[in-house]
Every structure is written in C-alpha cells, then in structure tokens.
Amino acid sequence: MAATITATRRVLVVGGGNCGLALALGLQKARIPYTLFERDGEGDFLNRSRDWDMLLHWGDEYLRKLIPKRLHGRLNEATVDPDYNFKSNERLPQLDADTGEIMRYVEMPLLTRMSRKRLRMFLIREQNLNIKFGKRVTRADLDSTDEVSLDFEDGSRVQGACIIGCDGSRSRMRDFLCGAKAKPEQVDLTMINHVARYPAKVAKTIRMQMHHPIVQLGFSKEQVATLLADSQERLRYYRERASKLCEPYRTAALALTDNELLPVDREQQWSPFPWDNRGGKVTLAGDADIRCFLVNRGQGLKNAVKDASELVDALTAVYKGQKCLEEAIASYEAEMIPRGANEIRLTQLVAEKRRDMKNNDPMILKGLQKAE
Numbered sequence: 327m328a329a330t331i332t333a334t335r336r337v338l339v340v341g342g343g344n345c346g347l348a349l350a351l352g353l354q355k356a357r358i359p360y361t362l363f364e365r366d367g368e369g370d371f372l373n374r375s376r377d378w379d380m381l382l383h384w385g386d387e388y389l390r391k392l393i394p395k396r397l398h399g400r401l402n403e404a405t406v407d408p409d410y411n412f413k414s415n416e417r418l419p420q421l422d423a424d425t426g427e428i429m430r431y432v433e434m435p436l437l438t439r440m441s442r443k444r445l446r447m448f449l450i451r452e453q454n455l456n457i458k459f460g461k462r463v464t465r466a467d468l469d470s471t472d473e474v475s476l477d478f479e480d481g482s483r484v485q486g487a488c489i490i491g492c493d494g495s496r497s498r499m500r501d502f503l504c505g506a507k508a509k510p511e512q513v514d515l516t517m518i519n520h521v522a523r524y525p526a527k528v529a530k531t532i533r534m535q536m537h538h539p540i541v542q543l544g545f546s547k548e549q550v551a552t553l554l555a556d557s558q559e560r561l562r563y564y565r566e567r568a569s570k571l572c573e574p575y576r577t578a579a580l581a582l583t584d585n586e587l588l589p590v591d592r593e594q595q596w597s598p599f600p601w602d603n604r605g606g607k608v609t610l611a612g613d614a615d616i617r618c619f620l621v622n623r624g625q626g627l628k629n630a631v632k633d634a635s636e637l638v639d640a641l642t643a644v645y646k647g648q649k650c651l652e653e654a655i656a657s658y659e660a661e662m663i664p665r666g667a668n669e670i671r672l673t674q675l676v677a678e679k680r681r682d683m684k685n686n687d688p689m690i691l692k693g694l695q696k697a698e
Contacts, residue, residue, distance in 0.1 A: 336360050337641060338476060338486040340463055341493030342371060344380075344442065345612030345630035347449040349492060352392035352638035354455065358645050361484065363461035363476070365493070371459060372450075376589065377443040377521045379406045379541075383436050385628030388635035393449070404448040406439045410539055413437075419537040423544030426572030428537060439540055440627065463493070466502040468604045488651060490637060492612040495594070503608055504601055515593040515677060518560060520586070528581045535574040544575050560588040593677075597670040598663045606655030611637055611662075625669050633662055 337353060339346050342364030353360040364371055382389065390398055402408050416437035420429050450457070465477035466489065475485045491499025500508040524532065536542055548567070561582065568579030603609050611633035640654040649657075 335473070335487035338363065338474070338484060338489045340476070340489060340491050340499050341497075341612070342366075342450075342457060342459075343492060343494060343612065344445050344449065344627065345634055346490075346492035347446065347455070348389060348392045348631050349490060349611065349634035349637060350455050350457065351394070351449060351453060352634055353641065354453075355392065355394060356638055356642045356645070358638075358641055360456060361486070362455060362457040363463070363478070363484075364457060364459050365462040366459065368459040372447075374443065377441055378519050379439045380442055380445070380627040381625075382438040382440050382631075383434070383628055385631045386436050386438060388628075388631040391635045392631065392638065394453075397448075400448075401438075404440050404445040406441050406444075407540060408444075412439075412540075416538070419542040421537070421542060421544040421572065423546045423571045423575055424548075429545075437541070445627075463498045466499065466608070468502065468608050474604070474607045488606065488641075488655070489608045491608070491610045494612075497610070499608070500596075500610060503603075503610065507599070508596075510594040510596040513593040513595055513674070513677070517591045517593060518564060518588050519591060520588050522578070522582055522586065524578075524581055528577065532574040532578050532581075535577075544571065546571060557587050560590060561586055564588060595670055595674065598666040600659070600663060603655055603659065606650070606652035609637075609655050609659060625673060629666065629669060632665075636662065 336359040339349055339353075339360055339362040342362055346362055346364075350360060350362045389401075402411070405412070415433060415435045417431040418434045418437060419431055421427065422429050460480065461482075462479040463476055464479050467475040467477075468489070473485045473487065474489050475483055476489065477483050489499065491497055491503065493499055495510065497508070533539065546567075548570075561584070565579050565582070568575050570576075571579075598610070612630045636658050640649075640658045643649040644651050644654045
C-alpha cells in the first residue's frame with residue numbers, strides 16, 4: 327500500500343449516520359478524498375420520522391474538530407431545545423418516580439443533549455458532502471494486494487484505498503470483516519423510546535413540573551415481565567404503568583394520543599476485538615457499528631465522534647506521507663478497541679445495577695461519565 331492517498335485513491339465510507347457524516351466532514355476539512363455511501367434513497371434518508379436524543383458530553387471537543395469552524399457557534403441548532411443554553415456544568419436530577427422525591431443530583435459537565443434527527447440535518451445541510459444515496463453494499467473485496475472494492479445492489483462497483491464501516495447495528499461491513507463473530511449479543515433489556523408532541527397547555531404543565539428544563543430521570547421499583555408485541559398493547563401498558571408515577575411522568579404518558587406508535591427496541595451489544603484489517607485497508611467506527619451500545623449510559627454519540635476524529639487524524643498522517651496506511655489504522659484500533667470493550671463492560675454493569683436505582687451504588691453515581 328502506498329503511503330499517501332491520492333485523488334484516485336479515495337476513502338470509502340459506508341453508512342450515512344451521524345458517525346459517517348461527521349467522518350465525511352472531517353475528511354473534507356482535511357482535504358482527504360472520500361465518498362460516503364448511504365444505503366437508503368435520499369428522500370427516505372432526509373425524511374426519517376423517528377427521532378431520539380443523544381448525549382454529546384465529552385464528545386463535544388471531537389465533534390468540533392471535525393466540523394468547519396463556521397459551524398461551531400451554531401451547534402445549538404442540533405440540540406433538543408435550540409433555545410436553551412447548556413451550562414458548563416449541569417446537575418442532572420434523578421427521582422423516585424413512585425413518590426416524586428429527588429434521590430440525588432449527578433454533576434454533569436457539558437450535559438449537551440442532541441436530537442439525532444437535527445444533528446443529522448446539521449451535519450449534511452449546505453456542506454456539499456460527496457455522498458451517494460441508494461447504495462446498499464452486497465460484497466466487499468478486501469483481499470486485493472492494492473485497492474479495496476465495494477459491490478452494490480444496483481450492480482455498480484467502486485474502488486478505493488480503504489473502507490471505513492459506519493453502517494449501523496446491522497452492519498454489513500462488520501459481517502464482512504468479522505464473519506460469524508460479527509453477531510451482536512442479545513441482552514435481557516427492552517426499551518420503549520418515543521418522542522411525543524403535546525398541545526401547548528399540556529407541554530407547559532409538564533415543563534413546569536420538571537426539576538431541569540431539558541432532562542430528568544425517574545426510576546420505579548416495580549418490576550414486571552410482559553409481552554408487548556402490539557403497538558396498542560404497548561401504549562396501554564405504558565399508560566397503566568405511568569398512571570402510578572409522580573408528575574410530570576404521569577401527565578406525559580396519559581396525554582399521548584390513542585394513535586401514538588411506541589417502538590420497542592430489544593437491547594443488544596457487541597464488543598470489539600482485534601480483527602484482521604487487511605493491512606489497514608478496512609476498519610470500523612461508530613457506536614452502533616463497532617460496539618452496539620446499550621443506551622443506559624449515553625456513550626454512543628461521544629464514542630462515535632471520537633472514532634471519527636481519531637480516524638481523520640490517522641488518515642491525515644497517511645495523506646501527508648508521515649505513516650503508511652497499515653501503521654495508521656493499527657494505531658487507531660489499538661486505542662479504539664480496548665476503549666470500546668471497556669465501555670461495553672461498564673455499560674452492562676450499570677444496566678444491571680439500574681434494576682434497582684434507589685440506592686447509592688458508586689457505579690450508578692458514575693452513570694454517564696466517561697469510562698476510565
């Protein structure tokens with residue numbers, strides 16, 4: 327592999343989620359040739375209805391490294407509430423949702439909560455990214471002595487210097503790279519994650535009863551096992567459970583309309599391990615792609631933008647002739663893989679302990695902080 331990446335030896339980025347978009351912006355900023363391939367058509371990609379919030383927190387510095395400086399002052403456009411100015415240090419309230427009693431406040435520097443949908447639009451809008459839509463990968467040739475190539479469902483093929491897989495929890499690139507070991511582990515946890523809209527009067531009532539204008543966590547001791555295959559059954563169950571909780575959780579649930587669709591996510595995780603990166607010609611990045619995080623510690627977005635930032639640094643060294651591709655990617659993976667494995671371990675441990683959040687276990691108080 328040549329030490330530099332020229333205009334004819336581009337980086338192939340697979341997956342247009344927030345990690346892939348941030349990586350593309352960083353490569354573009356560093357003047358490294360690339361093409362980003364997104365499996366969905368442009369219309370579907372830009373108009374996905376589902377949304378959720380994500381914690382940026384310590385990932386802020388890495389995201390700022392990737393995006394143009396002219397966007398630094400506009401990051402609030404991608405937050406859950408663009409009118410709220412997040413403080414340098416926030417106190418995250420955690421409540422006993424059965425009684426309404428505040429159990430504790432957790433100190434959180436940079437408690438910046440991003441909207442997945444807004445962040446995606448923020449990263450792609452007016453950026454002139456080199457992105458190809460409707461490109462579903464069917465095959466990856468990773469064993470050529472020089473270049474790598476991707477085959478797509480539409481019959482087209484592209485070649486490049488290396489491939490970065492950022493293509494989500496059902497990653498095709500992870501399958502190609504890791505084979506039978508690519509399958510995520512199912513975890514005995516299920517999440518109902520829903521973004522709702524309320525009439526102004528109801529929304530005001532909910533906000534007035536919050537102990538923080540953006541986020542607070544409530545925990546109930548009641549534990550049940552139930553089957554929630556049907557959306558209407560999920561709504562009924564959610565309302566029934568929430569009717570026993572304190573405000574504003576009770577109102578937030580009972581005010582949902584009868585046609586609300588509550589999606590269920592079966593939790594899964596995948597811990598990275600040293601793989602054969604074919605001399606640096608293929609690797610993985612992103613929270614859903616390489617780690618399949620549980621969501622309870624909010625580590626996904628932070629690690630994703632750190633991955634993207636570290637990859638841009640690694641590829642910049644290659645492009646400038648300071649390192650060969652094999653050395654640069656090996657260095658990236660030497661930091662990323664143990665970081666990801668440690669996050670998986672800690673997140674699993676916290677998830678288990680959170681079955682009883684009405685205690686002061688040090689692991690719970692660590693909560694959303696960066697793994698050490």
